[in-house]
Amino acid sequence: MRIKVMKFGGTSVATPEARNRSALRVISAKEQGYRPVVVVSAIGRRGAPYATDTLINLLREIDPNVEPDARELDLMIACGEILSAVIFAHTL
Incomplete structure (x- = not known):
């Protein structure tokens, strides 16, 4: 079985309709x-x-004069992607 990597950007998973369209591409x-x-x-x-x-x-927003450290930024970025992955998996 051949592997096909399918990348969906933020707007492709932003709404239920967009997620359904993207899910249909995966199913196809x-x-x-x-x-x-x-x-x-x-x-x-x-x-x-x-x-x-x-x-x-x-x-x-906590303190505009202090840049969050790299670890905090990485964790926050991962949160958005994890939420998206869970919601998209549920859509499938």
Whole structure:
């Protein structure tokens, strides 16, 4: 079985309709004999509630004069992508 890597950006997983369209592409790939490997970005575009920039700004709002350390930024970025992955997996 051939592997097919399928990357979906934030707008592809931002709404139920967009997630359903993306899920249909994954299902179609599977029906064509591929083994899909799905990669999703955090949900939405700049300013959306779970978008990466929004999550990072939550840290920066605490004290605008202090840049969050790299570990905190990495964890916050991962949160958006984990949420997206869980929601997309449930859609499938």
